[in-house]
Amino acid sequence: MPVTVLLVDDEPLVRAGLRAVLGAQSDIxxxxxxxxxxxxxxxxxxxxxxxxxxxxxxxxxxxxxxxRAVLRTVPDPPKVLVITTFxxxxxxxxxxxxxxxxFLLKRSRxxxxxxxxxxxAAGDSLLFPASVRQLAARYGAGRADAEPLAKxxxxxxxxxxxxxxxxxxxxxxxxxxxxVGAETVKSHVSAVLAKLGARDRTQxxxxxxxxxxxxxx
Numbered sequence: 001m002p003v004t005v006l007l008v009d010d011e012p013l014v015r016a017g018l019r020a021v022l023g024a025q026s027d028i029x030x031x032x033x034x035x036x037x038x039x040x041x042x043x044x045x046x047x048x049x050x051x052x053x054x055x056x057x058x059x060x061x062x063x064x065x066x067x068r069a070v071l072r073t074v075p076d077p078p079k080v081l082v083i084t085t086f087x088x089x090x091x092x093x094x095x096x097x098x099x100x101x102x103f104l105l106k107r108s109r110x111x112x113x114x115x116x117x118x119x120x121a122a123g124d125s126l127l128f129p130a131s132v133r134q135l136a137a138r139y140g141a142g143r144a145d146a147e148p149l150a151k152x153x154x155x156x157x158x159x160x161x162x163x164x165x166x167x168x169x170x171x172x173x174x175x176x177x178x179x180v181g182a183e184t185v186k187s188h189v190s191a192v193l194a195k196l197g198a199r200d201r202t203q204x205x206x207x208x209x210x211x212x213x214x215x216x217x
Contacts, residue, residue, distance in 0.1 A: 002029040003121040006047055008040040008066065009055040009083060014106060018053060018083075021110045028117060037066025044070050049078050050121050053104070056084045056091045064095045071099040071199070079120045079200075087131050093139040101202050102127030126201050129168025136209035137216035149211040152195035159213075161188040166205045166214045 005022055007015045007030060015033050022028045031047045034040040037054070038061040044052060052070065056063035063082055071077045082095045082103040092103050101123070104116045119127050126132060154162065157178075164174045175185045189201070198204035208214040 002027050003051060003117060004029050004031045004047070004049045005117060006031060006040065006043055006049040006052045006078070007033045008035075008037060008052060008058075008063070010035050010058045011055075014055070014083070018113065021113050022117060025114055028114065037061030037063060037069075040066055041069050041073065044074050044078060051079045051081055051117055053081050053083055053117070054095075054100070056082045056089070056095050056103075062091070063100075064091065064098050067095055067098045067100050079123065081116060081120045081127075087128075088134065088138065090139050093135040096132070096135070096202055096206060099199055099203065101200055103131075123200060124172075125170040126165060126168040126205055129166065129205075132202070132205060133166075133209070133216040136206060140206065140210045140216065147211075148196055148207050149213045152192075154192060154195060158188050158192050158195070161185065162192050162204065162208055163214055165189065165192070165201050166208050 005028060007018050009015050019030045023030050031049055032043050034043050036058050040052065040054065054063040054066060067080050070080065080100040082092060082100045083106060084092050084103055085106050087105055096103070101120045102116060104113060116127055119125055161174060164177065171182055171185045171189065175182045193200065193204055196204050196207050198207060209216045
């Protein structure tokens with residue numbers, strides 16, 4: 001089954017460009033478009049896309065609030081890929097904290113756009129881990145809170161897996177590095193997310209940075 005995508009951006013040219021790039025892939029299908037975050041919410045409910053490509057800055061309802069609304073009101077919500085002009089942007093960090101799974105620069109090359117959608121849909125790796133570290137270093141320091149990690153009581157192996165997740169390693173790469181099976185790593189990742197109360201890897205990694213558990217160098 002193809003990965004289904006909903007495009008949400010107030011610029012028609014951006015939506016047209018994304019549709020052209022993604023629609024050319026046999027394993028990706030663009031199922032709808034919206035020009036504002038508010039309009040995206042009912043479309044998510046009706047179209048049930050796998051991924052929402054969401055502009056972070058829109059005039060009526062921005063991508064941060066739209067992401068919160070989708071995750072709060074839609075059962076089994078889609079992955080959210082934030083679209084932005086600038087990667088070093090507090091709006092992007094806030095969108096990630098709100099529950100977005102990754103971000104994509106509007107100037108990205110076609111192959112990068114396709115890769116980002118596939119990676120976010122698969123959910124087994126962190127998109128642009130170096131950029132997430134930079135965002136956490138710039139905007140997360142003032143929010144430092146060690147309580148979530150302390151309350152999680154991760155095992156030694158789970159803590160090790162979280163550190164490797166923060167580096168952007170896939171489950172397969174973590175398995176190879178720890179010399180364990182892929183299913184074992186998948187179980188550890190699931191346990192980390194559950195203990196942290198995190199929706200996905202991105203939120204778990206941000207919690208790790210903001211708690212000081214992982215240094216955002």
